[in-house]
Amino acid sequence: MIRSFFPVLILLTHFFDPELFQGDIVDNIAQLFKSANAKEISKNFAPAVELSVNDNEDSYSKAQAEQILRDFFVKSPPVSSTVVHLINTNPNYRFGVLSLATRGGKYRVAVTLKKTGNTFFITELRIEPDK
Numbered sequence: 001m002i003r004s005f006f007p008v009l010i011l012l013t014h015f016f017d018p019e020l021f022q023g024d025i026v027d028n029i030a031q032l033f034k035s036a037n038a039k040e041i042s043k044n045f046a047p048a049v050e051l052s053v054n055d056n057e058d059s060y061s062k063a064q065a066e067q068i069l070r071d072f073f074v075k076s077p078p079v080s081s082t083v084v085h086l087i088n089t090n091p092n093y094r095f096g097v098l099s100l101a102t103r104g105g106k107y108r109v110a111v112t113l114k115k116t117g118n119t120f121f122i123t124e125l126r127i128e129p130d131k
Contacts, residue, residue, distance in 0.1 A: 025120045026086050026096030029111055033100055034081035036073040042066035046114070046121035053127045065125070072127060076102035081109075094120055099130065106130035 025044070032041045042062055049065040051058065053072050060068065078100055085097040098109040108131075112124035 024086065024088055024094070024096075025113060026083055026088070026094055026098075026111060029096070029122075030081045030083050030098050033098060033109060034078050036078050038066050038070040038073055041069060041122075044113070044120070044122045046116075046123045049122060050124040052125070054129070057126075069125075076104035076107070078102050084108075091115070100127070 029041060029044065042065060045062040045065055047062055049060055049062065051060050051065045051068060053068060080101045082099050083096055084099045085095075087093075087095040092115040094111075094113040096111045096113075098111065100107040100109050107127050107129060110124070110126040111122055113120040114123050115121075
């Protein structure tokens with residue numbers, strides 16, 4: 001009897017969006033922030049990123065943004081990271097707010113992602129002290 005359901009199960013899995021079975025990209029980014037993994041975070045950067053860290057704001061290349069993020073992690077090693085707010089209702093846009101606790105204090109991290117092709121890329125990243 002179970003064998004008869006197997007082909008039906010395979011057929012049904014083709015109708016569901018694979019993203020429904022994966023965690024949201026903002027959740028993944030929160031985990032990368034917790035582990036202070038600037039290299040993996042930068043893999044999600046668009047070619048140009050609007051980056052703001054402690055009121056220093058500018059547009060940077062992917063490599064420059066990675067280095068700035070790495071410097072931030074050296075000065076403020078993360079202890080924990082949680083998703084506080086998530087907007088995922090638009091299939092081509094994601095926005096998330098993270099609460100990042102570091103040894104140097106708490107930060108609010110806002111991440112804006114836009115979809116290009118089948119992949120979301122970080123277009124804006126803001127790290128500011130939590131008030």
